[in-house]
Amino acid sequence: MSEALVTVEAAGTESSVPAASGARQFWRRLRAQRAALVAAAVVALLVLIALGAPLLTALEGQDPTTYHPSLIDSARGGVPVGSLGGMSADHWLGVEPQTGRDLFARLVYGARVSLGVALAATVAQVILGTVMGVAAGLGNRWVDLVLSRITDIFVAMPLMIMALALLAVVPGDFPRPVLVALVIALVSGWSTTAKMVRAQTLTLKNLDYVAASRLSGWSTWRTAVRELLPGLAAPVITYAALLVPTNISAEAALSFLGVGVKPPTPSWGQMLTSADVWYQAAPQYLLLPAGALFVTVFALTVLGDGVRVALDPRAASRLRVGTGSKREARAEQAAPQAGTRARRQGGAKTEAGKEDRA
Amino acid sequence: MNGLTGFVLRRVIGAVVTLFALSVIIYVVFYVTPGNVAQITCGPRCSPAQVHQVAQQLHLDDPLYVRYGHFLQGLFAGQDFSTGTSVEHCAAPCLGQSYQTDQQVTDIILAKLPVSFSLVLGAMVIWLLLGVGTGVLSAWRRGRFSERVLTAITLAGVATPVFVIGLVLMIVVCGELQLLPFPQYVNFTDDPEQWAWNLLLPWLSLALVESANFARLTRASMLETLAEDHIRTFRAYGVSERAVIARHALRGATASVIALNAVTFGSAVGGAVLTETLFGLPGVGQELVHAVKVVDLPVVVGMVLVIGFFVVLANAVADVLYAVADRRVVLA
Numbered sequence: 039m040s041e042a043l044v045t046v047e048a049a050g051t052e053s054s055v056p057a058a059s060g061a062r063q064f065w066r067r068l069r070a071q072r073a074a075l076v077a078a079a080v081v082a083l084l085v086l087i088a089l090g091a092p093l094l095t096a097l098e099g100q101d102p103t104t105y106h107p108s109l110i111d112s113a114r115g116g117v118p119v120g121s122l123g124g125m126s127a128d129h130w131l132g133v134e135p136q137t138g139r140d141l142f143a144r145l146v147y148g149a150r151v152s153l154g155v156a157l158a159a160t161v162a163q164v165i166l167g168t169v170m171g172v173a174a175g176l177g178n179r180w181v182d183l184v185l186s187r188i189t190d191i192f193v194a195m196p197l198m199i200m201a202l203a204l205l206a207v208v209p210g211d212f213p214r215p216v217l218v219a220l221v222i223a224l225v226s227g228w229s230t231t232a233k234m235v236r237a238q239t240l241t242l243k244n245l246d247y248v249a250a251s252r253l254s255g256w257s258t259w260r261t262a263v264r265e266l267l268p269g270l271a272a273p274v275i276t277y278a279a280l281l282v283p284t285n286i287s288a289e290a291a292l293s294f295l296g297v298g299v300k301p302p303t304p305s306w307g308q309m310l311t312s313a314d315v316w317y318q319a320a321p322q323y324l325l326l327p328a329g330a331l332f333v334t335v336f337a338l339t340v341l342g343d344g345v346r347v348a349l350d351p352r353a354a355s356r357l358r359v360g361t362g363s364k365r366e367a368r369a370e371q372a373a374p375q376a377g378t379r380a381r382r383q384g385g386a387k388t389e390a391g392k393e394d395r396a
Numbered sequence: 397m398n399g400l401t402g403f404v405l406r407r408v409i410g411a412v413v414t415l416f417a418l419s420v421i422i423y424v425v426f427y428v429t430p431g432n433v434a435q436i437t438c439g440p441r442c443s444p445a446q447v448h449q450v451a452q453q454l455h456l457d458d459p460l461y462v463r464y465g466h467f468l469q470g471l472f473a474g475q476d477f478s479t480g481t482s483v484e485h486c487a488a489p490c491l492g493q494s495y496q497t498d499q500q501v502t503d504i505i506l507a508k509l510p511v512s513f514s515l516v517l518g519a520m521v522i523w524l525l526l527g528v529g530t531g532v533l534s535a536w537r538r539g540r541f542s543e544r545v546l547t548a549i550t551l552a553g554v555a556t557p558v559f560v561i562g563l564v565l566m567i568v569v570c571g572e573l574q575l576l577p578f579p580q581y582v583n584f585t586d587d588p589e590q591w592a593w594n595l596l597l598p599w600l601s602l603a604l605v606e607s608a609n610f611a612r613l614t615r616a617s618m619l620e621t622l623a624e625d626h627i628r629t630f631r632a633y634g635v636s637e638r639a640v641i642a643r644h645a646l647r648g649a650t651a652s653v654i655a656l657n658a659v660t661f662g663s664a665v666g667g668a669v670l671t672e673t674l675f676g677l678p679g680v681g682q683e684l685v686h687a688v689k690v691v692d693l694p695v696v697v698g699m700v701l702v703i704g705f706f707v708v709l710a711n712a713v714a715d716v717l718y719a720v721a722d723r724r725v726v727l728a
Contacts, residue, residue, distance in 0.1 A: 190410070191417050198666025199703050202688050203696050204425065287557040291670055294559050295685050310563060317567050324567070328560045336555035343551075 060272075067348035074344020080337035088149040095143040098130055102147045103302045106138030117319035134309075135316045135323060144304040145326055151305045152334065155219045156285035162223035163231055163285075164278050168270065170228070171235025172262050176243060186236065192229035198291065200225040205297040218298050222288045227281045234277060235270060242269045272349045279345040283338035290331055306331050404716050411712040418704045423464050426693050467492065491698035496690055501698035504683065509702075511581055511679035514591065515598055515668050516661070522603035523660070527610025528653060534611065535618035536641050546611070553608030558667045562601035562674045569597060579675045598675045602667050606660050613656050614649050621648030651721040658714025662707040 068074055087094065095101055110133065111119050118133045120126065131142040174185040204221045242248055248265045256264070292298030293307030301308065306327040313324035442450070451457055455466070469475060470490035486493065491501035534546040570578045579597055582590040621627060622645050630640055669681030676682070680699055687695035 187413070187417075191414050191421070195418065195704060195707070197663070198669050199684065199700055202669065202684060203422070203700050205688065283555065290557055291559060294670065295673055297685070297688060307557075307559075310559065313563070317571065324563070328563065331560055332552075332556055335557065336552060339551060339555045 064348050068344055071344045071347060073340050074348075077337040077340035077344065080333065081341055084149060084334055084337070085153060087146055088153045091146040091150050094146050095140075098128075098140070098142055100129065100140035100143045102139060102143040102304050104139065106133055106140070109133045109138040110136060117316070131326060132320065132322055135312075135320050141322065141326060144309065145306075145330060148304045148306045148309065148327065149330065149334075151215055151299050151303060152286055152289060152331075155215050155222070155289045155299070156282050158216070158219035159222040159227070159285040159289075160278050160281045162220065163227035163281055164274060166223065167228040167231025167277075168235050168267075168274060170232040172239050172266060172270070174232070174236040175239025176258055176262060176266075182236075185232075189229045189232045189236075192225070193233065195225060197222075197226040197288065201288070201292055202295065202297055205292065214298075214300050214303065218289055218292060222285055222292075226288065227284065231274065231277050231281075234273060238270055238273055239266060242266055245269075276342075276346045276349050279342035280339075283335045283342060286331070286335050286338065400719060403719055407712050407715050411708050414708050415701075415705060418708070419467075419701055420464070422697055422700050422704075423467060424460065426697055491701065492694035494687075494692055494695050496692045496695075501694050504695060505680060505698060505702050508678060508680045508683050510584070511677055512665075512668055512672070512681060514584060514595055515602065515671060515677060515679060516664050518592075518595055518599045519602035519606070519664060520657070520661070522599050523607040523610060523664075524653075524657065526603060527607030528614050528649075530607065530611035531614025531618065531649070532641065532646060535615045535622065535645065536637075538619065547615075550608040550611040553604055554612070556605060557670075558601060558605045559670045559674050561604055562598070562671055565597050565601050566675065579677070581677050581679075595677075598671045598677060601674075602664060602671050605667065606664055609660065610653065610656060613652055617649040617652050618645040621645045651718055654717045654721060655714055658710045661710040665703055665707060 068078070109119050109129070111117050117135055118138070126132075129140050129142065131140075131145065133139060134141055134144065170185055170189060174182045174189070177185065201221045204225065205217070208217055243252075243266070248261065248269075251261045251265045252258075289298060289305070290307030290310075293305040294310055296308075296311060298307060299305040309327040310324065310331075313327065317324045455463055458466075466475065470486060470492060472489075475486045475490045475492075486500050486502070489502060491505070493500055494504065530546055530550060534543045534550075537543040537546075566578065569575050576593065576597065579594045582594050584591045618641070622640070627640060627644060630644060631637075665681075668679065669684060671677070672679040672681040673685055680703065684696065684699045686692075687699065
């Protein structure tokens with residue numbers, strides 16, 4: 039009994055120490071990838087834009103929903119007055135054809151919808167997927183069978199079709215962005231996450247430290263939270279990072295089809311719906327949302343790929359990044375062998391190496 | 397062989413169970429919704445009495461299990477429908493009747509399926525050729541500049557939503573350069589040449605997005621195979637690099653390409669909805685979007701089931717092909 043307790047204690051401290059240095063190592067490996075770093079900067083900028091949308095539009099002096107009939111030429115079918123689709127000091131990126139709404143304001147508020155819905159959907163997918171996966175992995179034969187079957191059904195469902203259909207039947211007074219996020223989360227992403235988490239749980243639960251906590255009488259719940267979740271963090275974060283761009287595309291697609299976020303709430307996908315009619319008179323009406331979507335999804339995909347590489351020991355070994363052992367070695371005055379190894383790594387021309395010398 | 401037969405059998409049973417569960421889920425979700433279907437179907441100006449009559453005619457007041465029973469009966473034995481004035485028979489695989497047009501759902505879907513099949517199957521040929529080709533090329537040129545360019549292009553391909561690619565393609569090719577007229581669907585049986593020309597852009601926009609995944613997968617699994625010992629042995633024996641790539645490394649990638657193709661088929665069906673809407677192709681996807689907007693539930697349910705059927709079928713076929721290509725799967 040006492041032995042088991044000691045093991046549990048050891049496992050507990052062990053899992054907390056690598057978690058801290060794991061995070062540092064993660065940053066190191068992420069920083070070593072230039073593309074991922076640039077992508078992270080772009081994503082950070084987009085998040086800032088989305089959060090600061092009211093500020094930015096206040097700076098411009100416009101809002102996304104006011105119609106400006108004086109700025110469109112109704113005789114020519116509603117094209118914006120002036121060159122470049124009505125670009126001016128008042129309307130930085132011009133106005134929308136037919137309504138005269140400010141494009142800059144609609145674009146930055148669109149970023150809110152896009153990122154907000156995608157992030158909310160990702161959180162829901164990760165929670166649902168992890169709970170289902172862990173439950174299937176830890177539960178008895180029947181729980182596993184039922185949950186795995188349900189998961190398989192959702193894996194086989196065509197996302198876009200189901201989302202379309204679901205959005206049709208929910209009454210209109212339900213807050214639309216929340217609904218879109220829920221529908222995207224429900225029909226996609228969580229099922230593949232659950233499959234992965236289940237497989238990972240099956241592996242982890244036979245490891246000594248998890249088995250020890252089960253044997254020492256911890257409840258399944260406590261074992262799952264305290265011992266399994268830290269082990270699941272890396273693969274789940276990898277999955278989540280790659281789900282975000284997919285969710286952005288899904289939201290844009292649903293809004294493009296006219297079943298996603300409803301006007302007057304601006305959304306990039308929705309802006310593209312009618313853009314092809316206006317591309318000659320107001321090209322930026324097409325190019326701005328299309329470009330915004332492309333940049334956002336591209337940056338998130340590159341970042342997600344970087345996160346995957348940083349969390350995958352096999353892929354990260356190709357990065358030639360030190361583990362930060364030099365700094366730790368100095369602090370702990372470790373054996374000379376570790377120091378030599380760290381010095382060699384510090385000498386290698388990597389981001390981490392420079393960081394170490396600084 | 398016995399192991400494989402058992403595996404196939406388990407897969408088929410699994411597919412049937414999945415389909416049945418799918419039908420129950422869809423049915424429950426759609427017919428338990430709080431939205432007032434009768435009011436929407438009847439129109440905004442209907443009186444309460446008229447709405448009540450419509451609800452009765454559509455059996456909206458019956459308990460759920462009764463209606464699901466009717467639905468199953470229609471699916472396997474056919475059903476009779478009253479259209480108000482006459483009674484119409486709906487033969488065996490009966491998916492019900494449109495609330496809006498009184499047409500039978502099966503007829504609507506059958507009329508639209510050829511368009512969607514033309515789109516998805518044509519695109520599949522392109523994404524396989526393009527994706528696997530790019531993957532082979534970038535595995536072969538690994539570490540060089542051309543490989544980095546290819547990797548960047550495929551990553552951009554992964555990142556671009558299908559309707560953005562389609563929109564840009566349509567505007568550049570049809571609008572600015574005027575190389576092709578704006579697509580208009582022509583039946584294959586009427587004029588195969590025009591059919592292909594008009595579908596070229598929809599095929600490309602659907603395939604470009606999907607092919608990026610194939611390129612990444614093919615490259616990754618070829619590089620994995622190339623790093624194995626037996627490849628080194630081949631090289632040591634003097635087998636040419638071209639033969640190593642074409643005969644051995646590519647074979648290693650086959651199984652995963654097959655598996656991905658099935659998954660892609662599912663996502664392409666979703667992409668087809670966008671492509672059809674964008675290019676105005678009268679396929680299942682476009683009809684589904686329309687049905688969703690007017691809350692024509694029998695059409696929505698029927699189409700989701702038919703599409704789900706093909707996706708589940710594709711998954712099952714892929715599993716079996718995968719098992720044939722890589723026998724280790726059967727043992728697992």
